[in-house]
Amino acid sequence: MEMGGKRFAVLLCAEDSDYVKKKFGGYFGVFVRMLAEEGETWKMYRVACGEFPDDEEIGVFDGFVITGSCKDAHGNDVWICKLLNLLKKLDSMKKKVLGICFGHQILARAIGGQTGRNMSGWDIGVTTIHLSSSLKLLSSDLKIPATLSLIECHRDEVRELPAKAEVIAWSEKTGIEMFRYGNHFMGIQGHPEYTHDILLHLVDDRLLQRDLIMESYAEEVRAKMGEGHEPDREAWKKLCISFLKGSTGMDFVRSIEENCKY
Incomplete structure (x- = not known):
């Protein structure tokens, strides 16, 4: 999607599945479908394959999205180490970066946090997320409730964050x-x-x-997903777009507090 205006990059850390390639044109297409708006330019870098923006390119982007991955964020693959170096540059430039799943974990590692296996094992399915009362929305007119449902698929987690980082949901x-x-x-x-x-x-x-989960657990996931519990996709979409594209910083408080009254 190249139309001028604001520019964003997806740092692709995953392999595209056949299903996602056929239906969405790959995970890049999934993210563009959720986040892109008219007049924007979106570009993909397959960082897991060693494809990175050079230093000159970094400056032209208004924001970056880091995707999920089957790799461990606490690993030391060459591309993971290179990604960590890129994130440190983006931090120094105060570039907006949204990390999803593996992206969330690698962001935490880049700023000095610790990641590793979740001691309680895999979390796959629709989960209730509790938002912190200090969570701030970029726009006061966003109506985001204090709890949101979200699809999860991970066995690693962020275990610890540096003091300057803030936990805003659990x-x-x-x-x-x-x-x-x-x-x-x-x-x-x-x-x-x-x-x-x-x-x-x-x-x-x-x-x-890949024998990462047992068939019995897969059956449990299918059964739970079959119950029809839907994630709050529109709310998450608004939240992510507001973070990436807002110009006034994180300002979620008033909207959270207003919704908690109802």
Whole structure:
């Protein structure tokens, strides 16, 4: 999508599944569908394959999105180390960066946090996320309630953040579901971009085939997803867009407090 105006980059850390390629044109297409607006330019860098923006390119982008990955954010693959160096540059430039799942974890690591396996194991399905009372929306007219449903698919987590970072959401299974660092970095452990179908195909085509989960757990996930509990995709979309494209910094408080009155 190249139309001028604001410019954003997706740092793709995952392999595209056949289903996602066929239906959305890959995970890049999934993110563009959720976040892109008319007049913007969106570009993809397959960082897991070693494709990175050079120093001259970095400056032209208004924001970056880091995707999920089957790799561990606490690993030391060459591309992961290179991504960490890029994120430190973006931090020094105060560039907006939104990290999703692996992206959330690698953002935390880049600022001095710790990541690792979640001691309670995999979290796959629709989870209730509790937003902190200090969470601030970029726009006071965003109506975001104090709890949101979100699709999750992870076995790693952010275990610890540096003092300057703030935990802004949690769930029963994961203590750091969201964090912010300054007004320019925000991480979300879950997948606001996922649909039920994307998750179910991921479970069947990737996690089971690679023996990452047991068939019994896959059946449990399918059953729960079949109950029809939908994630709050529109709310997450508004939240992510407001963070990436807002110009006044994080200002979620009034909207959260107003919604908590109802």
